[in-house]
Amino acid sequence: MSLTKRRGSLRSLPYHSSTIQEKYQARLSPWFFPFTLPIPGLRTRRLWIPNPRRIYQFSVSRFGRKKGFLVMLFAVAVLAFTMFALTKRFATEEKTWPAFSGDPPTLVFKREDLQRIWAWEVASGHYPSRRRLPEQLGLKTVLENPALPPRRTSILPSKSRPSTSGVVTTRGSGPKRVYLDLQTNAPYPQRPPPGSIIDLDIVMEHCDFSEKKYVRDCLEVLRLGAGLDNGRRIRRGKMDNWKYIYLEQLDSGNETIPETANEEAPAAAAREVDAELGLTKKRGVEWELPPIALSDPRQYRPYLTLPTPCDPENPRVFHMFWTGPFTDKPYLALLSFLFTQNTGLHEPHDAPNPGICRPQFWLWINPGPAAAVPNPTATHDMFAQLKATPWASPFLHPRFKNVIQFKLWNTTEQLDGVPELAKEWRTRESLFNSGGHVISVNPARKEGDSSSSAGGNATEKKSDDDDMLSRTGSKSSNSYDRLSVILSDMARFILCHRFGGIYLDADTLFLRDWEELWGWKGAFAYRWSRLEKYNTAVLHLNKGSALGTFLFRTALKNDLDFHPMTVSRYLKEAHLEGLLLRLPDALFDSAWLGTEYYQRDRPPQPFFQDFGEFFDTPLSSSAAPHALGFDGFFKGAFSYHFHNYWWKPFDPARNWPDLGPRFEAGEKAARNAIRDAANAAALAEMEDDQRDLDWSTVLKRTFESYIRGERPTMYGEWLQW
Template sequence: MKHCDFSTGKVSMLRLGGGLDNGRRVRRGKMDDWKYIFLEQEGPVAQLAEDLDQQPIPIARPASPNVQRERDPNAGLNKKPNTEWESSIALQAVVPSASPAAKNDACDPNNPRVFHMFWTGPFTDKPYLALMSYLFSQNTGIHLLANETGPSVCRPQFWLWINPGPAASVPNPSAVHDMYEQLKTSPWAAPFLHPRFKDIIQFKLWNTTEQLDGVPELKDEWRALSGSLFNSGGQVISVPEEKIKAVESGAGGNSTSTKEDDMLNRTGSKSLSSYDRLSVILSDMARFVLCHRFGGIYLDADTIFLRDWEELWGWKGAFAYRWSRLENYNTAVLRMNKNSALGTFLFRTALKNGLDFHPMTVTKYMADAHLEGLLLRLPDALFDSAWLNTEYFQRERPPQPYFTEFADLFDTPPQNSAAPQALGFEGFFRGAYSYHFHNFWWKPFDPSRNWPDLGPRFIAGERAARHALTTSSPPSPTDAGEAEVDKEDEDSVTDDKRDLDWSAVLKRTFESYIRGERPNMYGEWIHW
């Protein structure tokens, strides 16, 4: 942790400690102080401490028998006026800890390896690239053929939760069927319905009512706040019931609608001026709901995987990461255990504060209760390496590539325009687990080739996306079989942009792996 504090600027240890510089190491000397990955071993902690020739430090000193303790658990606490004390909560039994060597199954049901992501509206190149980077960097085993058996490891899964309509609407009875029909006809989504990905990528329908009813700490009380459900940092966007009905029927989208109505009907952010704020607020709550109900790790949709998360899965505790220079949480990455006491505390506290799950508010919840030790605040260098630079910090020794704005991912400055192709994926924040590009939903990753470029096996989707750029009624990518590339689909390199931006280089790198033209980042080739 000390080496990743922005005040010290020592972020290169992420690469070395993670072994990502193997075969190309230029550092010399003893490097034990930079190691941060450990293997679990069987045996009690006391035995491990004895091996280190020291005795374990007691957690707490036993109290003197002569000291009289207060029996009232609320003693010394001041109650707010007109509020009631929380009733006693029955927490689940503590799950016993066991090392991997002591388990019969590679996967631990108490610690499922599930990535969650929340998406609203039509499927675009943003969730497409998140899934592509997941396939390129995680230990999914898709490089193995159906009759091959690899090592006994726990493969992660990616659950993409889709809210098909505006944030304030309620899905209709045929929403699941409609969702899959839209996925089948979407050039960006259809490739992930291929049978090769069925065990590692799942699409799930988000239903706010169903999800909140699935949280025991909320199910009996959240409806009293349904009119002010969209609460962010204490700022409430009220959605009256008649507005919800108008959104469901589509009446809110007529020409006489007000700006408020437009906001209620948005399904994703089409531009900076039409930002879908309601969906953003809903996602602030959704991440806690999903992690509490199912366990796993939540990631914002503007996230790109950069390395395997095996070491993070090995940590059984909860974590988020630091909000740039501020000692607050950013929950763009959030890990929580299923049905944990931490989750119970957060939901009961949020319920008393209008269901406000903004990261700054969550920071206040944890600090006021002195529970920050239960939610580890990891350095932002692990997931958001450019953030400090964009706020004029750490510029004397910045991570590479050097971004002064988040837009540099999509529009690489001219003086650095040769770097993306020269350095490639291996030169993009090497050592970080992921990159958070902070919105820009309306900016295409690859303007010159703004379609899924996955080769003949997925040519139907490519053709549909190509036609969508020139016509208003593109064909649907219903054919998932192989097809030959027509001459009209062939391109000349002279038509391409001379200096590709970082976003285009990353997209094309991930796609070349699926086409079978290069291995993934760990040297594994996919064989169709």
């Protein structure tokens, strides 16, 4: 063997250090050594810091020379970052932990404006909650809260009250709350009384995922508190704290002691040096000037004091946005609305108004591609197309005209109708921005030339399936209409801010009456599954609110980005998350956590491991849909969100509107269209039911049976024609 080979083999042999040598080196190289650091105002301090040489010796002996050297570098990096973080946190004026996020700041409002936004919303009764206000606001005075009753006792004495940097509570000055027991032994549950209100503080106690609450347990509280089990419940222990629906009582007979002001606020104000301390402004822009323009706060009026059943300041309107051909997806959303909400269709057509505020459903139609401008006859063309479409034509029946309205979406008109955007939105390079991902639109396209293509290349020709700007709806997972989705991200905020009401994505089905949600005057969306972010698939904003003004002005300075993740950053950086309550997704999206591998040890009923199982229920659980029906589908939740799947039919065997003789013409047209598109064998197979029905099929046929007059609503009310 050559000398070179021998040296190589020796070099590859494992290295074993002497135990005696290690102990000797450890004695010579201690783990820590003293370091003198002068601190102003104090005597010279002697600190003990880790010895890098000792760390190197340990890492080499434990992991070898190469790996040990890398371990030592990693340890030094961690030590350096820790010292930097501690210095920034405790030795600098910012007193914040360093952030290494890839997301740039979005804030454009000063603290004084944020305080005014909070004060406006609280004074308008849009914060009916006892949850603490953010300390970072630095409020100096207690805000009167007309949506809260006075406390029975004063707040805790100063010795037991935690130290804060300002006022963190509001002072209730509103009517008394009477919590309801809605249990009944009738065959069907009763609707919530008119004017009832949901206490979302109580709901959060039972449903908050951050507090390790299970969706299954949350749904039990929701259905029992609303009386949805109508006598068919199992005896439980004491459930007084499960009552979450209340009525406001104008008689202030309960003895209360007014809250005292926070005595620490003046001291905090005196300590304040920089008015914007702790706020991180968006780079490259100035603070929003002049100060935010707000109207006078709304007058909070309890339901019993309203001159009419419907409050004009809080219209009960559900909004939904749709692009492309009308399919079974908006069809089923509308049917679920009629099956669950108190529309009054169970009363005779000429019956007097019973003094109840009936909700309306406004379906906004964008007739062409999202980047196109409607032509002058767009409204006439829209109704002509709806009338000729079997999935849509039933809702044009005169019986539904007071509860369902189709409205034409015009992007230009809608943006001009938002005062916060009207004068500046045209100066933006693009209207289509989602989470910072901007889709460019050719200027000719903005003016309505549908032949233009993306990116400004007018000579490039693409088919409708390949050209994102020409798509009208999602026909498959490969031809997803991303542009319309981005437009809908913005549309939901515009509609709620301009008209008030609640927005829902078109892949949403109603599961119960929303009366008590209308009673809760605060704004809300819901949680993005396991993340502490917003999902705006359900969104409630008050008409012309200060919160809406903040969102639009902030979005304008951030390239009109209304993606839920970006909106989450707007609110978090401004300490306004409390004004848009992030509800648990159990209320509107009960399957989401299970599809992301959470809470599978105790899943709700039904248990979906994937959203596709709503349309293709696994054989192992396929007995449940037909056996349990609508009553066994996430009972207690307000809605169900099936997350896209626009191309999957609800009922493959009967993929047409099955609404009975009154709408027979539309059914025949839909069946003929299927017959023309398929051969006889495929049609026969389609009309033949599978043995086990999927959940989507069961829900569709349940809602349709109500329109046919074969069953009542979920509350036992029969449709009167």
